[in-house]
Amino acid sequence: MGNPRKALRTTAVGAVSATLIAGTALGLAPAAQAAPAAVRFVDITGDGGTVLKANVVMPANADASRAYPLIVLPTSWGLPQVEYLAQAQKLADSGYVVVSYNVRGFWQSGGEIEVAGPPDIADASKVIDWALANTPSDARNIGMAGVSYGAGISLLAAAHDKRVKAVASLSGWADLIDSIYSGRTQHSQAAALLNGAGQITGRPSTELQQIFKDFFASNLSKEQELIAWGKKRSPSTYVDQLNKNGAAVLLANGWGDTIFPPNQYAEFYEQLTGPKRLEYRPGDHATAEVTGLFGLPNDVWTDTSRWFDHYLKGVDNGIDREQPVQLKSRSTGGYEGYPDWKSVGATRKKIALAGSTTIRANVNSGADGGIIFLSSILDQLGRLPPVASVPLLPRRYAAVWQSEKYASAQQVRGTTKLHTTLTSTKESGTLVAYLYDVGPLGLGKLVSNAPYTFHGQTPGKPFGVDLELFSTAYDVPAGHRLALVVDTVDPLYIEHNPTGAQLTFSSPAADQSYVSVPLREQ
Incomplete structure (x- = not known):
C-alpha cells in the first residue's frame, strides 16, 4: 500500500489553504459589504456555561408588542459568526428575528470542537432559550438553518427540540460515517480538509484528535468506536424523533459534494414522514450556496426563504404544492420535479x-x-x-x-x-x-x-x-x-x-x- 500519511499531509496543506481562502470570501467579505447597523453582537451562554459568540438581526422598526418568527443559524465548520449576515439581513427585512452564532470550539466561542455532539445539540436549544427571553421571538414559529456543519446541527437540534418547526439543511449530512467512510474507505482529502481547518480555526477536543489519528492510520481495531462516534452525530440515527416532532425539513446538496456525498441525503429523505423537500444541484460542498452568502441572487437561499415563509409564517407561496424532489441536471442546468426519490431513476x-x-x-x-x-x-x-x-x-x-x-x-x-x-x-x-x-x-x-x-x-x-x-x-x-x-x-x-x-x-x-x-x- 502507498504512504497515505505523506499524501494526507500534502492534501491537508492545500485543503486548509483553500478553506482559509473560502472562509475569508464566504464569511468576512459578505460582512464587510452587508453588515447592517441593526446587527447586535451578543454573548450567549451555551451548554455547561460555554460562551457562544452570536449576532442578532431584527426586522427594521420592530414592534416590541408583537412576536416575530425566529430563525437560528449555526455557523459552518471553521467560519466565524459573520458568515450569514447578508442572508440574515434579508430574512430580517422580510419579518424574522435572526440569531446566528459561532458553534463551540471555533473562533471566539468557548469550548472545544465536539463535531455536532451532545453539547452542540444542547447549545442550539440554549440559543433558542436566549432568543425567546431577549428578543420579540414567537415561540410557536422557530426555524433553524445552516450550511455544512450548521446544516447537520440544525437537523440534530430539530430531532431533540420539538420547538423547531422548520429546518433548511444545506450541504449537510444525514449519516456522518457514510459521508467520510463510505464503502469502508477513508475519504482522505475530505477528512484532511476538515481536520486542517479545525486545527487552524478552532480547538479540537482530545476525543476528536484521537478520532482523526485512528482514521488516518487505518486503525481497524478502532473501527467500531468510530462508527459509534459517528452514529451519535448522525441525524439518521434520530429520524424517528424528528418525525415525531413533525418539523418541515428542506434538504439541499450538490451532486459533486466531496465532503458529504449526495446518497446519504436521499436515503434520509425517504425516511422522513413530515413535510419535506429534497434539492440537488451541480457543484461541490457548499458551492451552490456561496453566492447567497454575498447577498446575491441564489436559488438555494430563495427556496430556503420560501420554505420558512410557508411553514413559519403561513404564506401560501405554493412551495408545498410543487414536486418535492427537485433536481438540476449537470448537463442541461434545467430543473426537474419528481414526487419522490424512488421515481428519479424509474x-x-x-x-x-x-x-x-x-x-x-x-x-x-x-x-x-x-x-x-x-x-x-x-x-x-x-x-x-x-x-x-x-x-x-x-x-x-x-x-x-x-x-x-x-x-x-x-x-x-x-x-x-x-x-x-x-x-x-x-x-x-x-x-x-x-x-x-x-x-x-x-x-x-x-x-x-x-x-x-x-x-x-x-x-x-x-x-x-x-x-x-x-x-x-x-x-x-x-x-x-x-x-x-x-x-x-x-x-x-x-x-x-x-x-x-x-x-x-x-x-x-x-x-x-x-x-x-x-x-x-x-
Missing part, C-alpha cells in the same frame, strides 16, 4: 460485465475522481468533469467494460449500482469504480464514482461485491457509450491494497456481474 438499464478480468493493485491507472472542490466546481461552472482517455487506460491496472453506442440521449438520474464477483490474492484490498460518458474519440467524462474496501477475505476465494456509486443527474449524448472502469488507487481515498495484490473480476453463470444505470423516462 427505469434501469443493465450493462453486462462479461468475462474474467485481472488487474494489479497499487498503481493509479489514470482514472480518478478528481481533486476535492476544484473538479466539481469546474463541472458546476463549465460542465468540465474529470476526464480520462478510456482506450488508453492500461488494462494491467484498470478493468474496463463498455456499453453499445446509444442511438438516443440517455438521461442518467439517481444511483448507479455495481454487482460483481471479486477474487483477491490478499485478504484486504480497495477498488474504486467509475462510470464514464465516452465520446467518439474515446474521451471519457466522469459521471460518477465510489470506493469499496474489504478486509478479512480468504485469498483466492471469490466473494460478491455490491456498490452504490454516488448519485447524480447527467445526460449522455446520442452516439456516446457508457463505460465502467475499476482500478485500485484514487487520490480522494486511502487505499488498502497490500504490495503485489491482484484483483480478478468474474461473472459466474449463476450470478452474473453487471452495472445497473438509473435512467429518466423519456
Whole structure:
C-alpha cells in the first residue's frame, strides 16, 4: 500500500489553504459589504456555561408588542459568526428575528470542537432559550438553518427540540460515517480538509484528535468506536424523533459534494414522514450556496426563504404544492420535479460485465475522481468533469467494460449500482469504480464514482461485491457509450491494497456481474 500519511499531509496543506481562502470570501467579505447597523453582537451562554459568540438581526422598526418568527443559524465548520449576515439581513427585512452564532470550539466561542455532539445539540436549544427571553421571538414559529456543519446541527437540534418547526439543511449530512467512510474507505482529502481547518480555526477536543489519528492510520481495531462516534452525530440515527416532532425539513446538496456525498441525503429523505423537500444541484460542498452568502441572487437561499415563509409564517407561496424532489441536471442546468426519490431513476438499464478480468493493485491507472472542490466546481461552472482517455487506460491496472453506442440521449438520474464477483490474492484490498460518458474519440467524462474496501477475505476465494456509486443527474449524448472502469488507487481515498495484490473480476453463470444505470423516462 502507498504512504497515505505523506499524501494526507500534502492534501491537508492545500485543503486548509483553500478553506482559509473560502472562509475569508464566504464569511468576512459578505460582512464587510452587508453588515447592517441593526446587527447586535451578543454573548450567549451555551451548554455547561460555554460562551457562544452570536449576532442578532431584527426586522427594521420592530414592534416590541408583537412576536416575530425566529430563525437560528449555526455557523459552518471553521467560519466565524459573520458568515450569514447578508442572508440574515434579508430574512430580517422580510419579518424574522435572526440569531446566528459561532458553534463551540471555533473562533471566539468557548469550548472545544465536539463535531455536532451532545453539547452542540444542547447549545442550539440554549440559543433558542436566549432568543425567546431577549428578543420579540414567537415561540410557536422557530426555524433553524445552516450550511455544512450548521446544516447537520440544525437537523440534530430539530430531532431533540420539538420547538423547531422548520429546518433548511444545506450541504449537510444525514449519516456522518457514510459521508467520510463510505464503502469502508477513508475519504482522505475530505477528512484532511476538515481536520486542517479545525486545527487552524478552532480547538479540537482530545476525543476528536484521537478520532482523526485512528482514521488516518487505518486503525481497524478502532473501527467500531468510530462508527459509534459517528452514529451519535448522525441525524439518521434520530429520524424517528424528528418525525415525531413533525418539523418541515428542506434538504439541499450538490451532486459533486466531496465532503458529504449526495446518497446519504436521499436515503434520509425517504425516511422522513413530515413535510419535506429534497434539492440537488451541480457543484461541490457548499458551492451552490456561496453566492447567497454575498447577498446575491441564489436559488438555494430563495427556496430556503420560501420554505420558512410557508411553514413559519403561513404564506401560501405554493412551495408545498410543487414536486418535492427537485433536481438540476449537470448537463442541461434545467430543473426537474419528481414526487419522490424512488421515481428519479424509474427505469434501469443493465450493462453486462462479461468475462474474467485481472488487474494489479497499487498503481493509479489514470482514472480518478478528481481533486476535492476544484473538479466539481469546474463541472458546476463549465460542465468540465474529470476526464480520462478510456482506450488508453492500461488494462494491467484498470478493468474496463463498455456499453453499445446509444442511438438516443440517455438521461442518467439517481444511483448507479455495481454487482460483481471479486477474487483477491490478499485478504484486504480497495477498488474504486467509475462510470464514464465516452465520446467518439474515446474521451471519457466522469459521471460518477465510489470506493469499496474489504478486509478479512480468504485469498483466492471469490466473494460478491455490491456498490452504490454516488448519485447524480447527467445526460449522455446520442452516439456516446457508457463505460465502467475499476482500478485500485484514487487520490480522494486511502487505499488498502497490500504490495503485489491482484484483483480478478468474474461473472459466474449463476450470478452474473453487471452495472445497473438509473435512467429518466423519456
